[in-house]
């Protein structure tokens with residue numbers, strides 16, 4: 342089956358991009374563990390290298406197993422194409438690489454995954470890419486930070502770990518007024534709970550390491566293009582609309598139209614930066630994606646139950662979960678994530694830094710580790726771990742102050758998760 346949008350979400354989660362193997366009839370997608378592919382003849386080889394014919398050359402560029410996963414993710418987000426990568430961080434690198442040159446700027450939410458703040462604020466500077474961080478809670482902050490050199494705005498739909506829901510529609514329209522695309526990291530809700538393209542986002546990035554793959558066993562990332570952004574509306578995106586020196590003068594926009602961005606991410610991004618997804622990880626992630634809608638509903642239902650219980654606990658000072666009716670982001674959650682506000686949220690312990698550390702070490706069922714989006718429930722104290730490299734001011738603005746404990750609620754029985762947290766809170770008081 343193709344990525345045919347006439348099928349519903351659950352059907353596409355299982356079938357999009359996949360077909361029985363034409364040689365063997367294998368129903369499951371085979372793991373094409375090969376680096377290269379034999380050309381039919383010299384003309385075929387030339388056509389593949391000239392991007393005149395679709396096919397496989399070398400697995401840094403494309404691989405048949407990875408390609409099925411790309412079509413699957415593109416279909417679930419409602420996009421025209423996707424580029425899968427070795428990790429979520431390399432997806433972010435590729436997403437911006439097609440848009441940015443040295444001296445360019447982008448505006449990003451300051452409520453991002455801690456690793457993204459470091460990647461944008463430090464490592465991307467070495468390429469001459471300048472980020473301006475703004476508080477996304479007021480979308481107007483993006484408008485104020487945009488300059489003639491700005492090439493994109495970047496936000497998370499549901500921010501990790503602060504539980505902030507961004508007003509994607511407002512942020513995208515500010516980006517469009519400036520002639521630039523809106524990039525949304527949709528890792529936390531996954532397309533099962535939120536689809537940013539329906540609200541005007543132009544590009545979605547994922548750490549498929551998390552919920553899409555879902556079992557905590559495969560790193561991966563994806564860059565998905567909605568196909569809606571007109572790259573030729575101004576002269577801001579020369580790599581896409583001018584004859585591209587990095588690809589013997591090919592004009593991606595004239596040649597590929599709506600697929601220009603995705604083709605550039607493959608033909609230049611993956612070719613020259615090299616962060617390709619392995620076939621094995623694509624296979625594991627495809628298997629995970631099949632149950633995405635079922636898992637996300639259970640994740641969100643369990644998270645709501647745990648959050649409600651924590652709210653009533655004597656040792657807990659606050660709970661920040663956008664699915665709780667008294668949360669400041671509840672109405673945005675109803676709009677953008679009506680089926681549930683995901684499974685990652687934070688709460689504050691009354692005993693501050695020491696008690697936060699105590700709770701994570703006392704848990705027995707919940708695993709103390711630096712990941713989210715696993716079938717298993719996970720717990721971490723961000724200030725001493727994931728957000729350790731940030732200043733205290735940055736920690737607090739990212740929702741990772743000293744008393745904060747972050748949960749990623751799995752799909753176990755909610756009562757068992759609650760019992761484990763209860764004994765850990767009591768033991769660390």
Ligand SMILES: *Cc1c(COP(=O)(O)O)cnc(C)c1O
Pocket residue numbers: 428429430431454456457497501526528529547548549550551560561562713
């Ligand atoms: C984990 C994560 C990333 C980075 O992804 P990796 O797969 O770890 O490289 C980016 N954004 C968010 C929201 C994440 O949770």
